[in-house]
Amino acid sequence: MSRFFSEKYKNLTPYTPGEQPRDMKYIKLNTNESPYLPSEDAIEMAAQAARSLQLYPDPECHELHEKLASLYKVDKSMVLAGNGSDEILNFAFMAFCDKEHPARFPDITYGFYTVFAEINGIPYSELPLNEDFTINISDYTNKNETVFIANPNAPTGIALSLEEIELIVKSNPDAVVVIDEAYVDFGAESAVPLTKKYDNLLVVQTFSKSRSMAGARLGVAVGNAALIADLNTIKYSTNPYNINRMTMAAGIGTLCDEEYTQKNCASIIENREYATERMKKMGFEMTPSLANFIFAKHKKIGGEALYQALRERGILVRHFSKKRLEDYNRITVGSREQMEILCDRLEEILEEKK
Ligand code: PMP
16 A cells, blocks of 8 residues: 555455456356357447547447337436446445445345445445345335345345335335346346336346346446436546447447347356256255356365365356355356366366265
């Protein structure tokens, strides 16, 4: 730390992204990326957009917002694109939390929430998940604090039902409820339709997972027009050109081929079920994941040891050292071939433990 670093940030612990190793080629199952290429339209349109990089991008993202509005069946005033959903989430912490509206989220969830609260000086509480990693709904009803819930949750993949989400939204009429749907396309139910009914619901989605665009950084907020206007105030006060031309074009291209996205999601679900079945036979305990990852532990081998054993065999998964998570690993669901190799390696590792 330099002697110039602001007093405000001295105690900040930044978010740690999943490792992106360069020492060898791994089967990368550690950051929940898609194993599939972006859609052909996305690739072509991004390449075309590169020819106009001397110009600023459209700060109002007209065409992208139109396409998003039509995807979500809402008015254009109800959507906002962001530089990854991380940016949208940070905007939401900035816009909807303060001392009177502290943030409230589970103790086991996306690790960035505490960082966004800390960097913005927002008070927050982390509510313990139940023993089985499910969310205790009553921790979030009638609280009138700004709620952040990842649905499905990370790193467990466990989802709340739409009825449960509605209960939380309805019972906090004077606070915003943010539902982070980064993984919703792999089997959970989206709360987007509820945004027309409740003015305090903000749904956040990403193009990083189901739409194969993690490298482009594109996220979306859907909510009441007044909430979106508030997010725009933050956006225009920080980075009006937050979506670059190539990302914008790739996003528009992706939305031209919804069938491709749906097909990829169906494959991920199939591959998740395949790997889950095989891992169950090997004796793994897993949470019922509706996401593009599996959260698994085995009584014969510790979480860290399994992570290392897979790494030595060229497979990268994500291990968290946090209490209650340390026995587990989060394994991204990749292609069928990757899942076959993963399961073969897991069998080998367990065989050696006999
Ligand atoms: N929310 C959750 C729950 C996530 O796991 C992630 C991915 N790390 C994000 C949001 C952020 O995704 P992105 O910024 O790539 O849209």
